Structure formats: C-alpha cells, structure tokens
Amino acid sequence: MKPALTTVNATGKHSASVIFFHGSGDTGSNVMEWVRFLIGRNLEYPHIKIIYPTAPKQKYTPLDGELSNVWFDRKSVNIAASESKKSMSQCYDAVNQLIDEEVASGIPLNRIIVGGFSMGGTLALHTGYHLRRSLAGVFAHSSFLNRGSVVYDSLANGKAESFPELRMYHGERDTLVPKDWGLETFENLTKLGVKGTFHPLRNTLHELKTASITDLQQWIHEKLPPLENHVQNKL
16 A cells, blocks of 8 residues: 655755655654654755655554554564564565655656654665665664664675665664664664764654754755756756
8 A cells, every 4th residue: 555645845946855754653744743843844955855654554563453554563662573574575565666756757766865763764774775775865763673684684695886875863762762772773784884874862762853853954965965957047
C-alpha cells in the first residue's frame, strides 16, 4: 500500500527532494508540525521539496499485534533482535516507489536525501546503504540498526566508490533507544566505508530538538545547494 504524503513544496524551481520518515505510531503530518513547532516555521527551501510520508497501518508485535502506523514489524525494540525480512521487503517496495516518483519528475538520485526519526531513521539507513546508494545523503535521529542487519551484509558484500554521507543525532538521555545503540550503529557503518558525523544531544530524551533540526536544515542546504543555472536565472 502506498504511503499517504504530506508535502512542503519548494517555493521556487524544484531541483531536489528530502524524504523524512516518521517514527513508529506517528504520521508524516505530525512530524511536519513537530518540526514547525521546534524551529518556528516549516522546513522549507526555494528549491527543495520536503516529503513526509505516513506508513500504512499494520500489526505491530511490540504493541501485542495492535494496528499502528509503522514502516515495518519487529520482534522487539532491541538492538539484539533480528530483523523481519518479510516485513522489511514489503516496506522497501513502498520506499522505492517514493524515490522512483521523484526521479520520474526529473530529480536525480544524487539530489535526494532520505532521513527520519527513530524507526524512520532506521528505514532511512536501509534505504541509503542497502537499496539506493547513489542518494545525496542520509540522516537518522534517535535511530539504530539491529546487530545482524542486512544493511551491514549489503555494505560488506557490495561495491561502491562512495556512499551517501551520514548525519546521525541521538539524545544522551534517550531510554527508549539508548544512545549507545545509535553510536554502535554509526561506528559499524563507518567501519564499512560510510562517512559522516554522529551528534550526541545533551539533556535530550527520545525526541527531536531545535538544535538538531536547525543543524539538519543547514546540512540539507549544503548537500543540496541550488543549481547554478537556477541561481543565474534570478540575476
């Protein structure tokens, strides 16, 4: 099933896109509002479209099988748990469709960033380092990969001259997804050739923060600058 989309369109000529995946039980529109609350405005650019998809409801094992807006099912929220390959595969189809639609509209892979919060960040890591390694970048906020993740196997066995740059953020007081899980994930990825930065957030629980979103906003602009011909047209 295709995710519902909440979109903040580019205010000018659209030449790049960001896909921001929400955490478990949330929606794309809620994440957009959360970001707006933290920085006082939408995450918005003259040339970049921001897409906030909402995962279709499915049974979620950590909630005793209740229906929830989650990207994939998992046995438990634990770094030592195994991934559900069947559930991840179904999720990949939806993600690939989202990206393919952007490419079909004229946006190349190297002008697309994927990222997300919590489960959404995990999905972004799968997307950038397992499915689509030609993307411009990946960000993950309060997220982790399971120790036996297919992402690690994919990176170890795959060939690529370079991978999307990674930016990770994690609250030092996060008790739902401990910072050590995020740091372990980052270190494992860097050992496999991924380049990026890990940003611990002081006095921060399992949450987005104004400081991290402000930093993310600048990083997105650096990774996806306006195209020169679009700038010249304004002169």
